[in-house]
């Protein structure tokens with residue numbers, strides 16, 4: 001089937017060209033040109049716009065390897081990406097399963113809306129509302145102390161967990177959506193067939209449902225992992241001093257230090273690392289899917 | 290192997306009664322066809338036996354063991370779905386192995402059992418294929434192999450041949466029947482195809498609106514239908530409606546139709562008679578006497594459909610169109626518009642009480 005699709009699309013390419021042209025034009029203008037400029041910048045000593053004299057250098061890339069801080073932060077960011085992705089799977093997959101296989105009609109639509117809502121709200125608003133919930137004397141703290149008979153101090157603000165909570169909240173809809181789509185495509189009769197053959201619900205989940213929804217899990221994970229590794233907004237606002245990650249350092253180079261060349265070089269190193277990870281992981285994941 | 294008893298089972302969805310007090314005894318080793326129009330509750334009944342759904346009331350037992358509240362995976366049944374429901378992420382062999390593998394059988398045992406099951410359905414060489422690389426008929430065979438490899442107590446099939454084309458369907462009917470005989474498994478077969486039910490099963494149950502209308506061996510239901518519905522749903526029938534004369538009926542125009550010797554019904558009640566089209570003789574000699582075929586009606590041929598080995602005549606008589614099927618003997622070809630006389634034996638007439 002896949003092979004058929006490929007040959008069909010190849011022969012149909014010529015006629016599809018007029019349809020594809022606007023998309024390619026847009027990609028060229030909006031992504032390729034700025035990106036090329038950034039590649040160019042990353043090899044410069046100074047920003048040409050600043051008026052100072054500049055020259056070509058590999059120094060910006062060398063900086064990454066000369067200071068262990070960058071590597072440490074990159075590893076921390078990769079770990080952050082992994083943890084957030086795992087939490088998104090843990091929370092998002094069951095939610096997608098319930099949406100696709102348990103709920104029907106109205107209640108499905110309502111829950112779907114709740115899951116998608118963070119998607120539609122402004123990122124900053126989302127993060128600052130978490131700040132109000134998580135800080136000492138904030139909503140979570142006050143609510144828990146109102147219910148519990150003893151006094152506890154909940155101050156998650158400016159901590160690693162706060163960053164995780166904020167990021168998971170932002171990105172879990174991706175996982176729910178991609179998993180929902182693959183789960184919904186699984187015919188209920190497959191589940192019934194499994195059970196009629198003596199498999200418990202858990203065995204059906206492990207042997208039939210999860211393998212068949214692997215493409216959704218992989219797509220969701222890729223959609224979440226990549227941006228989370230480079231994220232800076234949630235770490236900065238919710239993480240405070242603990243929120244220094246690779247992404248925040250890149251942001252600093254652009255908005256605070258105005259060292260665009262170094263910022264650009266650090267970005268491309270991140271891009272390379274992420275691409276290598278995806279390339280290494282993809283054969284394994286493809287086999288699983 | 291075991292028989293299945295369904296006793297007074299009812300199941301409603303909201304206000305709709307999908308099953309209404311159904312009782313059927315599925316004999317051990319028998320091949321039972323559940324026949325009925327779409328929406329009559331066949332699938333619902335099968336799902337109660339399988340354990341995908343539970344009855345509101347009534348009892349179900351498999352092999353004498355009460356199973357109403359036993360979940361599917363504990364009932365030891367085999368099921369074949371209309372859309373095959375093969376696992377697309379597994380090879381044919383892994384599909385067939387699934388039931389044995391979740392049970393924790395040893396690898397060597399699984400391999401030999403799977404091969405035996407695939408050989409039984411004549412797919413011994415295709416174990417390595419993926420389901421999407423198979424034709425419809427082959428998928429059906431894999432689904433069957435997968436369902437029987439676990440040695441279930443009952444085999445349940447929900448319109449398993451519905452998606453196949455006619456020629457393949459006939460092949461599969463023969464094949465399915467052969468396999469069923471070979472392993473002697475109690476089989477419940479859901480179909481809406483009356484011919485399939487007649488040729489394959491040793492008992493048929495006819496469902497309508499969630500009720501069991503009639504059940505018995507195919508010959509009995511065909512020859513002695515107890516309702517107009519059973520008469521017309523299983524095969525073709527000419528239905529005459531009138532008033533009971535005890536062992537026959539009188540049509541509104543006064544014509545009497547005699548039923549077989551066994552027929553008995555209170556005189557004066559509303560009743561109908563059913564006659565199979567192939568039991569009626571059609572002739573042009575109005576005056577001739579035929580003592581054996583005492584029932585006689587005059588009419589006019591309105592249409593003839595030639596089908597090679599037989600012809601179907603549509604005969605207009607008193608505002609009713611009657612159907613007569615005549616074997617092609619090379620003689621007695623009647624033209625449209627011709628006046629004819631229809632004769633048939635009282636023994637070929639079934640008297641049916643109507644309400």
Ligand SMILES: Nc1ncnc2c1ncn2[C@@H]1O[C@H](COP(=O)(O)OP(=O)(O)O)[C@@H](O)[C@H]1O
Pocket residue numbers: 302305306307325326327328329330331332333334
């Ligand atoms: N899960 C269900 N929810 C609501 N109604 C149902 C459900 N399953 C079956 N029905 C209804 O019960 C009736 C019988 O259905 P079914 O057993 O599938 O008929 P058949 O298999 O004979 O075509 C139908 O009217 C159908 O709409």
Ligand SMILES: [Mg+2]
Pocket residue numbers: 331332333
């Ligand atoms: Mg059905």
